[in-house]
Amino acid sequence: MFRTFARAAGAPPRRLFVGSRGGGMRIVGARFLSQLQEPKEPHMATSEVPGPESQAALQRLSQLQDTRAVIFTADYNKSVGNYIADADGNMMLDMYCQIASIPVGYNSEGILRAAKSDQMAVALANRPALGVFPPADWAQLLEESFMRVKPPGMDMVFTATHGSDANEIAYKAAFMHYALKKRGGRAFSQAEMTTVMDNAPPGSPDVAILSFSLGFHGRTFGALSTTRSKAVHKLDIPAFTWPRAPFPQLQYPLDKHVKENAEEERKCLAEVARILKTNAVPVAAVIVEPIQSEGGDRHASAEFFRGLRRITEENDVLLIVDEVQTGCGATGTFWAHEQWGLATPPDMVTFSKKMQAAGFYHTRKLVPDQPYRNFNTWMGDPARAIVARAIVDEVLEKRLVEQVREVGAYLVSHLEPLGVRYHRIVRNVRGQGTFVAFDCPSTELRTELLDLMRREGVNMGGSGDVTVRFRPMLTLTKAHVNVFLARFQSVLNKMYQKHWP
Numbered sequence: 001m002f003r004t005f006a007r008a009a010g011a012p013p014r015r016l017f018v019g020s021r022g023g024g025m026r027i028v029g030a031r032f033l034s035q036l037q038e039p040k041e042p043h044m045a046t047s048e049v050p051g052p053e054s055q056a057a058l059q060r061l062s063q064l065q066d067t068r069a070v071i072f073t074a075d076y077n078k079s080v081g082n083y084i085a086d087a088d089g090n091m092m093l094d095m096y097c098q099i100a101s102i103p104v105g106y107n108s109e110g111i112l113r114a115a116k117s118d119q120m121a122v123a124l125a126n127r128p129a130l131g132v133f134p135p136a137d138w139a140q141l142l143e144e145s146f147m148r149v150k151p152p153g154m155d156m157v158f159t160a161t162h163g164s165d166a167n168e169i170a171y172k173a174a175f176m177h178y179a180l181k182k183r184g185g186r187a188f189s190q191a192e193m194t195t196v197m198d199n200a201p202p203g204s205p206d207v208a209i210l211s212f213s214l215g216f217h218g219r220t221f222g223a224l225s226t227t228r229s230k231a232v233h234k235l236d237i238p239a240f241t242w243p244r245a246p247f248p249q250l251q252y253p254l255d256k257h258v259k260e261n262a263e264e265e266r267k268c269l270a271e272v273a274r275i276l277k278t279n280a281v282p283v284a285a286v287i288v289e290p291i292q293s294e295g296g297d298r299h300a301s302a303e304f305f306r307g308l309r310r311i312t313e314e315n316d317v318l319l320i321v322d323e324v325q326t327g328c329g330a331t332g333t334f335w336a337h338e339q340w341g342l343a344t345p346p347d348m349v350t351f352s353k354k355m356q357a358a359g360f361y362h363t364r365k366l367v368p369d370q371p372y373r374n375f376n377t378w379m380g381d382p383a384r385a386i387v388a389r390a391i392v393d394e395v396l397e398k399r400l401v402e403q404v405r406e407v408g409a410y411l412v413s414h415l416e417p418l419g420v421r422y423h424r425i426v427r428n429v430r431g432q433g434t435f436v437a438f439d440c441p442s443t444e445l446r447t448e449l450l451d452l453m454r455r456e457g458v459n460m461g462g463s464g465d466v467t468v469r470f471r472p473m474l475t476l477t478k479a480h481v482n483v484f485l486a487r488f489q490s491v492l493n494k495m496y497q498k499h500w501p
């Protein structure tokens with residue numbers, strides 16, 4: 001939080017950063033952040049994470065919010081580059097990165113520069129309703145940020161607030177497009193106009209989005225109906241009766257199970273085709289993640305996705321690629337679906353997380369027939385687009401996607417032998433770029449592993465029931481991987497000594 005403090009006689013006004021630590025307030029000079037230096041390795045001040053300061057902060061926070069999911073409280077004044085600082089002064093190598101959403105490092109120079117610019121101050125002080133009063137330079141900002149990295153074949157971008165929001169709005173675009181085709185250009189009927197106010201057909205038609213088992217597409221109402229990863233996310237919430245297709249359950253390593261995996265993918269595609277043809281409720285769009293992320297880092301081949309595209313085209317159904325977690329370089333191409341070699345691009349590509357801004361790319365055919373139909377007050381945020389521009393600049397200038405490819409290959413090449421040596425804990429090593437994962441034999445062993453890794457100074461996360469996922473920043477280097485590997489091996493040794501002495 002920035003505050004302007006009363007100035008001493010004759011002195012210029014000072015803008016200071018005000019942070020809090022434990023119960024008290026701490027004041028940090030504004031220049032401080034840009035002087036932070038990334039450490040060479042983790043530094044642990046406490047033997048437990050969360051330590052006492054984190055626990056005290058949590059205790060206070062728990063009076064106001066549900067803190068049961070909190071892992072530790074962080075100190076973002078001190079976090080730098082690939083390292084996250086916690087309230088106890090621990091500096092941990094961060095390979096989880098705010099659930100896969102930090103692209104270029106904590107307190108990155110480029111983002112701080114953008115944050116301190118006049119353009120950002122004006123954007124923050126005057127948040128516009130972008131659908132009605134966009135700033136005169138909004139097109140330029142879109143061109144310099146999102147459109148600079150637009151996926152092949154996309155020429156428009158709809159900006160939103162977060163990943164679920166992006167998906168939800170993409171679904172609305174799909175439904176409007178479907179209804180427009182069906183109406184064949186005629187005006188809304190009187191029956192449509194009246195029944196829609198009762199949430200009844202034909203005004204509120206029964207139309208579906210098809211998603212895949214163990215897919216995750218967010219937690220808002222429409223998005224949640226397509227989320228199929230964990231029951232706990234969905235319980236007690238009314239849902240649309242939309243269909244679900246099986247996502248291939250591949251065997252790893254992929255190159256050693258080509259035949260079985262191809263057969264599994266063929267069966268899943270046949271099921272998609274069957275659902276699209278026979279589902280009681282017509283399907284307007286299929287949504288798919290390039291790598292199922294929350295569901296446990298489940299991969300499918302480029303052939304599978306090409307087949308999926310072909311089937312959606314044959315059935316005149318839209319394809320939405322959810323790149324909320326895979327997008328912005330993490331898989332070794334800016335968008336993961338660029339690796340599929342599609343003959344026709346998807347109809348929509350949704351994004352959020354590492355872009356630090358959300359929305360979806362689309363083509364002009366998905367613009368609704370009337371204004372105000374896919375609409376809300378803010379429709380995104382110029383402040384977030386300014387940050388996204390700084391991210392895109394840095395990713396392109398520093399060739400970070402190329403770096404991800406190289407460092408990801410290095411990481412996997414060192415993990416694979418560990419998967420042989422420590423096979424009781426590390427299984428099914430897989431990944432694209434630094435979007436890497438392995439499975440543990442049980443949820444309990446995974447929890448123990450993640451906990452021990454944090455104590456050693458490496459913050460990591462899980463996905464699915466038993467998977468450990470790597471979601472580092474794009475700025476991860478081989479030196480960071482070496483820091484990780486040394487600690488990982490020490491933790492694996494400790495676990496082996498404990499469980500298999």
Ligand SMILES: Cc1ncc(COP(=O)(O)O)c(C=O)c1O
Binds near residue numbers: 163
């Ligand atoms: C693939 C995917 N889609 C959508 C979402 C939802 O994004 P958000 O949590 O920003 O609403 C997520 C979040 O993890 C995701 O991984």
